[in-house]
Amino acid sequence: xxxxxxxxxxxxxxxxxxxxxxxxxxxxxxxxxxxxxxxxxxxxxxxxxxxxxxxxxxxxxxxxxxxxxxxxxxxxxxxxxxxxxxxxxxxxxxxxxxxxxxxxxxxxxxxxxxxxxxxxxxxxxxxxxxxxxxxxxxxxxxxxxxxxxxxxxxxxxxxxxxxxxxxxxxxxxxxxxxxxxxxxxxxxxxxxxxxxxxxxxxxxxxxxxxxxxxxxxxxxxxxxxxxxxxxxxxxxxxxxxxxxxxxxxxxxxxxxxxxxxxxxxxxxxxxxxxxxxxxxxxxxxxxxxxxxxxxxxxxxxxxxxxxxxxxxxxxxxxxxx
Amino acid sequence: xxxxxxxxxxxxxxxxxxxxxxxxxxxxxxxxxxxxxxxxxxxxxxxxxxxxxxxxxxxxxxxxxxxxxxxxxxxxxxxxxxxxxxxxxxxxxxxxxxxxxxxxxxxxxxxxxxxxxxxxxxxxxxxxxxxxxxxxxxxxxxxxxxxxxxxxxxxxxxxxxxxxxxxxxxxxxxxxxxxxxxxxxxxxxxxxxxxxxxxxxxxxxxxxxxxxxxxxxxxxxxxxxxxxxxxxxxxxxxxxxxxxxxxxxxxxxxxxxxxxxxxxxxxxxxxxxxxxxxxxxxxxxxxxxxxxxxxxxxx
Numbered sequence: 001x002x003x004x005x006x007x008x009x010x011x012x013x014x015x016x017x018x019x020x021x022x023x024x025x026x027x028x029x030x031x032x033x034x035x036x037x038x039x040x041x042x043x044x045x046x047x048x049x050x051x052x053x054x055x056x057x058x059x060x061x062x063x064x065x066x067x068x069x070x071x072x073x074x075x076x077x078x079x080x081x082x083x084x085x086x087x088x089x090x091x092x093x094x095x096x097x098x099x100x101x102x103x104x105x106x107x108x109x110x111x112x113x114x115x116x117x118x119x120x121x122x123x124x125x126x127x128x129x130x131x132x133x134x135x136x137x138x139x140x141x142x143x144x145x146x147x148x149x150x151x152x153x154x155x156x157x158x159x160x161x162x163x164x165x166x167x168x169x170x171x172x173x174x175x176x177x178x179x180x181x182x183x184x185x186x187x188x189x190x191x192x193x194x195x196x197x198x199x200x201x202x203x204x205x206x207x208x209x210x211x212x213x214x215x216x217x218x219x220x221x222x223x224x225x226x227x228x229x230x231x232x233x234x235x236x237x238x239x240x241x242x243x244x245x246x247x248x249x250x251x252x253x254x255x256x257x258x259x260x261x262x263x264x265x266x267x268x269x270x271x272x273x274x275x276x277x278x279x280x281x282x283x284x285x286x287x288x289x290x291x292x293x294x295x296x297x298x299x300x301x302x303x304x305x306x307x308x309x310x311x312x313x314x315x316x317x318x319x320x321x
Numbered sequence: 322x323x324x325x326x327x328x329x330x331x332x333x334x335x336x337x338x339x340x341x342x343x344x345x346x347x348x349x350x351x352x353x354x355x356x357x358x359x360x361x362x363x364x365x366x367x368x369x370x371x372x373x374x375x376x377x378x379x380x381x382x383x384x385x386x387x388x389x390x391x392x393x394x395x396x397x398x399x400x401x402x403x404x405x406x407x408x409x410x411x412x413x414x415x416x417x418x419x420x421x422x423x424x425x426x427x428x429x430x431x432x433x434x435x436x437x438x439x440x441x442x443x444x445x446x447x448x449x450x451x452x453x454x455x456x457x458x459x460x461x462x463x464x465x466x467x468x469x470x471x472x473x474x475x476x477x478x479x480x481x482x483x484x485x486x487x488x489x490x491x492x493x494x495x496x497x498x499x500x501x502x503x504x505x506x507x508x509x510x511x512x513x514x515x516x517x518x519x520x521x522x523x524x525x526x527x528x529x530x531x532x533x534x535x536x537x538x539x540x541x542x543x544x545x546x547x548x549x550x551x552x553x554x555x556x557x558x559x560x561x562x563x564x565x566x567x568x569x570x571x572x573x574x575x576x577x578x579x580x581x582x583x584x585x586x587x588x589x590x591x592x593x594x595x596x597x598x599x600x601x602x603x604x605x606x607x608x609x610x611x612x613x614x615x616x617x618x619x620x
Contacts (some may be wrong), residue, residue: 008374051517053517055516055517058447060447081519083519083521084519085519086516086517086518086519087517087518087519088519091518092514092517094510094513094514095510096510099509099510099511100510100511101511101513101514102511102515102529102533103533103614103615103616104532104533104613104614104615105532106336113518113520113528114518117518117519117520118518118519147339149615149616151615151616162514165514165518167519168518168565236414310596
């Protein structure tokens with residue numbers, strides 16, 4: 001097991017008092033596995049990834065839980081040790097490739113920086129490695145492209161450069177925070193394919209953060225669905241997409257527009273996601289759920305372990321329904 | 322020329338060559354650069370020849386002949402002579418050295434200290450930021466020339482101390498600009514991305530943030546050179562900066578102010594020297610700003 005997050009709770013100090021963005025989240029990623037963390041905006045998926053990287057903003061803190069990386073608890077490590085792990089052992093790519101590259105340096109400079117920060121290669125060796133990386137991520141004519149500035153490249157190219165920077169030190173874990181959201185649909189598929197190939201080639205693990213179930217279906221081995229800071233269901237991608245147990249997961253799947261469906265209106269989950277400071281002390285989805293019973297509002301449902309998945313619902317959907 | 326006839330292979334060059342190409346394309350900046358280089362050369366030549374005892378200027382800039390006072394510009398005295406009969410042309414040329422080094426030194430002090438303080442404050446925020454910015458407010462709350470005089474009262478008189486004092490009082494301007502720019506740049510994803518690759522805070526500030534905030538600071542600095550020259554003149558006028566008989570543009574200007582109607586040339590030429598120099602620095606600063614930012618580079 002490469003990454004094992006246990007009972008992670010992350011909270012922020014805000015004007016409304018302390019708000020929990022991530023509540024008692026546990027999941028793990030094996031070596032070479034792609035886990036997708038799915039949820040709407042504000043469900044806590046990005047905060048989860050920042051907690052793992054140790055990059056929470058100054059008003060955020062991890063109030064409980066453990067994050068084991070290769071068996072070592074990251075939360076007990078010094079900032080210095082964490083800095084060595086970042087880039088070396090874990091890397092991250094972001095949603096917006098337009099802004100995640102420094103506009104005043106050539107892309108070559110930025111890849112070189114990442115290589116030279118973490119390896120003791122000579123300049124020449126580092127350059128060779130850079131060209132090799134660019135070739136690997138599918139940048140045509142790399143020796144020319146390295147002299148380009150970010151604004152001279154397309155979004156898809158920039159995301160490839162970001163992946164090259166992230167892969168520069170052969171990390172064990174790649175966190176991809178909505179890596180395809182800002183890209184064209186055709187480019188999305190290429191980038192997902194690239195992430196997939198990186199996994200095959202280097203046996204890295206990927207934490208894929210997305211709100212797009214299409215992305216999940218295409219790339220992930222396992223899925224964890226988050227709602228209001230909690231994981232409500234997790235299991236193998238094929239199982240969850242074909243037969244969701246949690247009513248929220250079902251709602252998400254039904255919200256995907258379909259071409260072969262002649263419905264006049266798109267399906268919408270009724271109600272709204274409660275703001276983080278108003279999440280009820282019982283099942284957070286109960287107030288929007290058609291299957292809710294009185295028991296759902298009595299207390300927090302336990303995380304029920306079934307044979308192929310875990311689900312946090314008292315009245316979960318069974319296969320025969 | 323059609324597209325097909327265009328050369329397919331674009332010549333690619335290093336970052337420095339790109340920057341040079343951008344300045345080269347901007348003729349005003351290019352001329353300014355040459356003028357600045359010319360001033361620097363003048364300063365070096367006058368300094369070297371004076372230390373070797375060779376006189377290359379038409380007259381000794383520091384000794385006058387009272388019988389030759391207030392001669393209007395003519396063939397012997399191109400820029401005329403001042404109230405003490407000193408040749409103004411020689412004094413303007415000789416003054417290049419002091420004025421230029423005063424401007425450059427004072428601005429460097431303010432620029433480096435101010436930018437770093439502002440960048441640190443803006444980057445870390447919180448208590449440290451408060452501490453730095455309130456200290457800057459204290460400096461700003463006192464008129465700068467008064468504060469410079471106060472500094473000099475503590476440091477003692479002399480040109481070097483005047484430069485230091487002027488540098489110190491203009492730190493807040495740079496700190497404020499740097500701070501606000503850093504706060505804007507800090508929010509960008511590429512700063513987070515730099516953290517992700519394992520950059521230390523110092524490295525992020527120096528390598529990723531400072532280069533992104535150079536444009537406004539460079540522009541401010543080129544303007545700052547002119548005010549530094551004038552401030553030095555003011556201090557000199559109060560007997561705290563450059564001491565007579567040495568020539569310094571601002572000082573020449575200040576000392577001839579009572580002859581503005583009777584002998585305007587005593588003011589015009591040192592004033593012109595300041596104006597043209599300041600203009601050159603401004604135009605060059607403009608070109609440099611464009612050259613520093615790859616997105617606005619001229620091609």
